[in-house]
Amino acid sequence: MSATLSEETATESTTPAEAGQESAGGFRLALQNFNGPFDVLLHLITKRELDITEVALAEVTDEFIAYLRELQAASAESGSDGMKVLDETTEFLVVASTLLDLKAARLLPRGEMADEEDFELLEARDLLFARLLQYKAFKQAAEFLGERYTAEGARHPREVSLEPQFAALLPELVFTIGPDALAAMAAKALAPKPEPATEVGIGHLHGANVTIAEEAESITALLEARGTLAFTELVADAPAQLVVVVRFLALLEMFRQKAISFAQQDPLGPLLISLIQESSFDAQAVQDDYEGSGGEVNHE
Amino acid sequence: MSEIAPIDRLPGGLESGLEAVLMVADIPVSSARLAEIFEVPTARVAAALENLASEYDGKDRPRGFELRRVASGWRFYSRADYADFVSSYVLDGQTARLSQAALETLAVIAYRQPVSRGRISAIRGVNVDSVVRTLLTRGLITEYPEVGDGGATLYQTTEYFLERLGLGSLDELPALSPYLPGVADLESLDSATYDD
Amino acid sequence: MSEIAPIDRLPGGLESGLEAVLMVADIPVSSARLAEIFEVPTARVAAALENLASEYDGKDRPRGFELRRVASGWRFYSRADYADFVSSYVLDGQTARLSQAALETLAVIAYRQPVSRGRISAIRGVNVDSVVRTLLTRGLITEYPEVGDGGATLYQTTEYFLERLGLGSLDELPALSPYLPGVADLESLDSATYDD
Numbered sequence: 161m162s163a164t165l166s167e168e169t170a171t172e173s174t175t176p177a178e179a180g181q182e183s184a185g186g187f188r189l190a191l192q193n194f195n196g197p198f199d200v201l202l203h204l205i206t207k208r209e210l211d212i213t214e215v216a217l218a219e220v221t222d223e224f225i226a227y228l229r230e231l232q233a234a235s236a237e238s239g240s241d242g243m244k245v246l247d248e249t250t251e252f253l254v255v256a257s258t259l260l261d262l263k264a265a266r267l268l269p270r271g272e273m274a275d276e277e278d279f280e281l282l283e284a285r286d287l288l289f290a291r292l293l294q295y296k297a298f299k300q301a302a303e304f305l306g307e308r309y310t311a312e313g314a315r316h317p318r319e320v321s322l323e324p325q326f327a328a329l330l331p332e333l334v335f336t337i338g339p340d341a342l343a344a345m346a347a348k349a350l351a352p353k354p355e356p357a358t359e360v361g362i363g364h365l366h367g368a369n370v371t372i373a374e375e376a377e378s379i380t381a382l383l384e385a386r387g388t389l390a391f392t393e394l395v396a397d398a399p400a401q402l403v404v405v406v407r408f409l410a411l412l413e414m415f416r417q418k419a420i421s422f423a424q425q426d427p428l429g430p431l432l433i434s435l436i437q438e439s440s441f442d443a444q445a446v447q448d449d450y451e452g453s454g455g456e457v458n459h460e
Numbered sequence: 461m462s463e464i465a466p467i468d469r470l471p472g473g474l475e476s477g478l479e480a481v482l483m484v485a486d487i488p489v490s491s492a493r494l495a496e497i498f499e500v501p502t503a504r505v506a507a508a509l510e511n512l513a514s515e516y517d518g519k520d521r522p523r524g525f526e527l528r529r530v531a532s533g534w535r536f537y538s539r540a541d542y543a544d545f546v547s548s549y550v551l552d553g554q555t556a557r558l559s560q561a562a563l564e565t566l567a568v569i570a571y572r573q574p575v576s577r578g579r580i581s582a583i584r585g586v587n588v589d590s591v592v593r594t595l596l597t598r599g600l601i602t603e604y605p606e607v608g609d610g611g612a613t614l615y616q617t618t619e620y621f622l623e624r625l626g627l628g629s630l631d632e633l634p635a636l637s638p639y640l641p642g643v644a645d646l647e648s649l650d651s652a653t654y655d656d
Numbered sequence: 657m658s659e660i661a662p663i664d665r666l667p668g669g670l671e672s673g674l675e676a677v678l679m680v681a682d683i684p685v686s687s688a689r690l691a692e693i694f695e696v697p698t699a700r701v702a703a704a705l706e707n708l709a710s711e712y713d714g715k716d717r718p719r720g721f722e723l724r725r726v727a728s729g730w731r732f733y734s735r736a737d738y739a740d741f742v743s744s745y746v747l748d749g750q751t752a753r754l755s756q757a758a759l760e761t762l763a764v765i766a767y768r769q770p771v772s773r774g775r776i777s778a779i780r781g782v783n784v785d786s787v788v789r790t791l792l793t794r795g796l797i798t799e800y801p802e803v804g805d806g807g808a809t810l811y812q813t814t815e816y817f818l819e820r821l822g823l824g825s826l827d828e829l830p831a832l833s834p835y836l837p838g839v840a841d842l843e844s845l846d847s848a849t850y851d852d
Contacts, residue, residue, distance in 0.1 A: 294779060297832055301763040302756070304830055308821040309754060314739035315722070316746055317819065318732040319589075319682040320486040322550065322597045323537055326680060329547055331556040333598060335624045337563065339634050342625065346567035347639035349583055470737055472717045479720025480738035481745045489745070497741050521668045524675025541666055542676035548693050549677045549685070587795020587816065593682060 375403065376410040376441075383420070383435040390430040417441050465499045474498060474508050488533035509534055558598070562591045566600060570621070570633060574604035574614035600624070661695045670694060670704050684729030684819065705730050727818035727825075754794075761787045762796060766817070767832050770800035770810035796820065 321327075337345075379394060386393075391411070395404045411433065414420045419441030423432045467477040477498055482489060491509060495502040509527065516523040526539045538546050558566070565588050568580050580588045592615065595601045600621045604614035617630070627633065663673045673694055678685060687705060691698040705723065712719040722735050734742045754762070761784050764776045776784045788811065791797045796817045800810035818825065 295781065298760055298763045298767070298779060301767060301830070301832055302759040305763055305766070305821065306754070306756075306759045308823070309759070311736070312820060312822045314736035315724075315733040315822070316484040316742055318483050318536075318679070318721075318734075319593070320484075320536075320680075321593060321682075323680060325543070326546060326550045327597050327599075329551060330554055330598070333558065333624070334556040336557060339625050339627060339632070342563070342567045342570060343634040343636055344639045345564050346571040347636040349564055349568050350571065350636065351640055353585075467738075467741065472720065472735075472737070476718060476720040476735070477738050477741050480734040480742050481720070483721040483732055483734050484742060484746055493745075497744055522672055524668065524672040524677070525679045536679060538676040538679040539668075539672070541668070542663075542673050545663065545673050545693055546676050546680055549689075550680065552689075552693075581793045581795075585789065585792050586798070587793065589795070590682070 372406055372410045372413060375407045376414055379407060379410055379414065380419075380435065380441070383433065388423075388432050388434040390432055392430065394433065414441060467498045467500065474500060474504065475512055478505070478508055478512065482527065482534060482536050485535060488530050488535040490533035493533070558594075559591070561586075561588075562594050565591045566595055566617075566621075569595070569601055569615055570617050570630075571636065573616040573630075574606075574608070575616075576608045576612035576614050578612055580615075663694045663696065670696060670700065671708055674701070674704055674708065678723070678730060678732055681731065684725075684727050684731040684815075686729040689729070724822070725824055726822055727815045731819075755787070755790075757782075757784075758787050758790055762791055762813075762817075765791070765797055765811050766813050766826070766829060769812040770802075770804070771812075772804045772808035772810050774808055776811075 322330075382394060383389060391408075394411075395407055398404045398407060411420065415422065419436055420433055421436055423434070424430070425432070465474075467474050470477065472479075478494060481494065481497060491502050491505045494509075495505045498505065509529070513527040513529070516526050522539065522541065524539055524542055525536050527534055528537050564584060565580055568583050569575055572579070572583070577588055577592055580592070592601070596603075596615075599618055601615045602618050604616045606614065608614045622629065661670075663670050666673065668675075674690060677690065677693060687701045688698050690705075691701045694701065705725070709723040709725075712722050718735065718737065720735055720738055722733050723730060724733055760780060761776055764779050765771055768775065768779070773784055773788055776788070788797070792799075792811075795814055797811045798814050800812045802810065804810045813826070817823075823829070
């Protein structure tokens with residue numbers, strides 16, 4: 161069977177060309193071959209054998225934000241509709257929350273689960289590692305399939321048309337449709353197809369619209385009122401995981417704009433966040449940076 | 461042409477090489493074409509083909525297949541001695557009706573001919589190799605004399621197709637637009653080629 | 657079933673008869689179906705097919721063709737050794753590569769079928785819509801007849817997937833779990849992690 165296909169569809173996650181090629185502070189990311197957030201995470205954590213607690217979150221963040229910027233630029237250049245950027249931003253949220261959870265879980269003292277919350281974090285960590293392992297497992301399975309696919313490509317099945325004397329034996333076709341039915345069928349097949357609704361990735365998120373700008377504002381307010389806070393305190397009132405994620409994203413953005421600083425007293429201590437007083441951070445301006453997605457994550 | 465061709469370095473040599481190509485060939489292949497493929501003189505190919513043909517006819521036992529030379533070249537066929545069994549295989553489960561998939565594929569070919577299998581697949585969103593073969597066997601479509609981009613085989617409908625649908629010519633195929641109210645750009649649907 | 661089947665009265669017997677039928681088959685034919693056609697026990701057909709396959713592999717010389725059991729049955733293939741020559745004759749999509757993304761998506765579907773796009777995306781961490789479309793167009797996957805939770809379309813691999821990978825059945829896929837030390841129950845992981 162000849163699987164004729166005009167072209168290979170490129171990987172669905174656009175990988176910006178050579179983002180972060182140059183080595184910066186021992187941190188080097190070649191995003192060329194990445195295929196989604198889990199690839200990036202695996203690359204960061206397994207390939208480079210980074211202990212998540214030793215990874216400065218800010219550095220990782222910068223890499224991701226650079227990645228997003230490349231995407232936005234690429235999207236603007238190609239004049240695409242920004243769906244890709246929205247997709248990637250959503251994926252970025254997955255990475256961000258996964259990284260955060262990993263880090264938070266790693267920061268917990270081992271064997272000392274003080275309360276229910278700690279226990280949940282540990283569980284979350286196990287799940288996240290399991291997810292990464294699963295992803296890796298499928299990558300390996302794909303390798304097997306790829307090898308088979310290539311090896312089998314060297315063989316061609318015999319699939320020839322029926323010899324005329326046997327074709328002549330076939331029962332005479334009964335045609336049950338006329339030209340109009342045929343036209344209707346052709347019209348249906350040739351009609352532009354609506355893109356299938358994407359049912360990806362946000363099914364587990366709940367709540368109304370959450371914007372990075374709004375969350376940045378509420379973080380600013382909270383820090384102004386109470387000074388230095390741990391991340392757990394910043395998200396203590398979050399009604400849904402989505403808000404935690406967006407708040408985390410807002411923090412990354414604020415850090416990038418030098419509006420806040422992170423501090424960690426000791427290796428297993430909490431991550432403390434404080435406002436940099438002299439910064440000219442404008443929460444509303446964040447909106448522009450995430451234009452592709454409207455700076456907003458919709459729950460649908 | 462060198463004395464030792466690449467095929468001579470493989471176990472089985474030219475004869476096995478010829479078997480490999482002919483096993484997947486749907487239409488008869490000329491010895492000249494085979495000579496090109498294997499980079500050996502045509503006379504050598506012709507001799508090897510004769511050898512194979514007589515080997516199949518009975519060195520050990522008559523094979524179930526035979527290598528026959530027809531006007532345009534050589535092709536594997538099933539041996540006539542076993543025609544009863546082959547017929548019962550061919551007729552098993554055959555119906556007088558075309559499947560829905562075959563009809564849809566026929567409709568796409570009718571309105572987009574000449575068209576390649578790749579493009580039909582892209583339009584229908586499924587692999588159409590087997591239904592295209594059915595339509596060929598049934599004589600409703602045939603290969604277009606010229607190849608498309610990248611050497612793809614193109615297909616067109618036949619006279620028999622027009623007869624079966626009661627049409628005098630392809631111009632009598634109904635326009636598509638009335639069948640899709642609500643599609644804004646009906647003109648382009650009727651005329652433009654599908655973008656795959 | 658009589659001791660002497662009609663095919664036994666023909667020169668060449670069952671083996672040649674099998675060759676004749678397989679010569680016109682354009683899909684793999686199961687030994688059960690062949691047994692019906694020749695009115696002999698399935699076990700006898702299976703043994704004869706094994707004999708033929710190993711005969712082609714080398715009794716005299718390796719033939720240019722091979723008889724292989726793939727998906728649900730047996731079929732003639734050109735032998736891989738002669739791929740260079742065959743592909744210079746056959747110009748089709750057989751050699752078109754699958755992207756890494758397509759292979760990984762195919763792996764998830766193969767091991768988790770039937771599975772929705774949502775779940776594939778969750779496992780792979782990326783949107784898979786366009787890759788799923790590619791796999792559908794290539795005939796490697798198809799829609800599952802029933803919808804999943806919340807009306808999501810489910811996907812499964814096809815017979816062609818097995819044929820194209822030279823697998824007899826899905827059971828021949830290597831176990832996934834060895835890749836996953838410490839993860840006891842993936843199913844529960846799936847349902848615990850993503851509620852789609």
